[in-house]
Amino acid sequence: DPILKATGITRIYPGGTVANDGVNLTVRPGEVHAVVGENGAGKSTLMKVLFGLEKPDAGSLTVNGQKVDFTGPKDAIEAGIGMVFQHFSLVPSFSVYENVVLGSEPAKGISFDRAKAIATVRELSQKFRLTVDPLPAVRRLPVGQQQRVEILKALYRDAQILILDEPTAVLAPQEVEELFTAIRALTAQGRTVIFIAHKLPEVLEISDRITVMRGGKTVGEVETKDVDESS
Ligand code: ADP
Ligand code: ADP
Numbered sequence: 001d002p003i004l005k006a007t008g009i010t011r012i013y014p015g016g017t018v019a020n021d022g023v024n025l026t027v028r029p030g031e032v033h034a035v036v037g038e039n040g041a042g043k044s045t046l047m048k049v050l051f052g053l054e055k056p057d058a059g060s061l062t063v064n065g066q067k068v069d070f071t072g073p074k075d076a077i078e079a080g081i082g083m084v085f086q087h088f089s090l091v092p093s094f095s096v097y098e099n100v101v102l103g104s105e106p107a108k109g110i111s112f113d114r115a116k117a118i119a120t121v122r123e124l125s126q127k128f129r130l131t132v133d134p135l136p137a138v139r140r141l142p143v144g145q146q147q148r149v150e151i152l153k154a155l156y157r158d159a160q161i162l163i164l165d166e167p168t169a170v171l172a173p174q175e176v177e178e179l180f181t182a183i184r185a186l187t188a189q190g191r192t193v194i195f196i197a198h199k200l201p202e203v204l205e206i207s208d209r210i211t212v213m214r215g216g217k218t219v220g221e222v223e224t225k226d227v228d229e230s231s
Contacts (some may be wrong), residue, residue, distance in 0.1 A: 001065060003029040003192050004050075004081075004161055008183050009059035011045050019045035020056065021216040027161070031224060032183060032193045034203035034224075037213030046213070047163055050194075051083045052076040063161070082159025086166045088150045092139035097121045099138050100152045126153050129185040131178075144175030151182065162186065163194045168202055180206050 009023040020042045027033045033038045037043050050061065052072040063079040073083070090099045101117045121134040130148040135161035138146055147167065154162055164183075168176050183193055183206055197203045203210060204224060211221045 002026045031208040034195045034207035034210045037219045041213040042216040080160035082154025097134040111211045159193045
């Protein structure tokens, strides 16, 4: 059974642009599922819909067979979806561990356990091969490590499905290899990755399956091993 299934997602922006036009996406548990399309194909809109940031005009979403309402990121996070933005949602002057736990601290009146937060970040970081020191301010880190913080933030909220929005666009080649190592650690431990990309070659090494988008529509799904790399 799919872990995530989006059916007939349609989003028409004020002004009339049909950014998503009956989009279907079926993602299997533990796979790396790439969504590939040119600029304007509708990828960002679909990701925003999946994470509850855009309300679709039509369509439905299930995670593990359970219906998810498009009421906002809170419900998406509760359903197990984590979003790793291309332009990170981090606070540059805050430490790594503060960024990871930010927004999910204990309720008012319960003391925040700094040592425990740091230990948890270290643990997650080792488990998923997302090497980063929990203590320095995020602005001091190279972009590849900032991205790891963003991924750790989603994992801290127990994301089972991680959506990575064009994650290699900002990375140096060495950092891309490190990201791929982390992605393999994620799927080896049962997490599922949705990998948004601009061009097919970016995902041939890392993805199991590819959904292609064009002009607001999903035009097909293929297994990566069946893709002819010379075409
Ligand atoms: P992609 O991420 O594949 O580049 P987008 O989802 O960003 O595609 O865009 C799909 C289409 O919707 C484009 O024509 C884009 O200009 C338009 N669009 C995206 N966001 C908005 C918005 N907030 N308001 C109006 N049009 C938008
Ligand atoms: P990215 O590829 O990083 O998603 P985009 O250029 O697609 O960046 O979009 C940046 C922001 O501008 C997004 O929030 C998108 O929804 C919005 N946007 C894109 N196209 C339009 C448009 N035609 N009108 C209004 N907003 C748009």
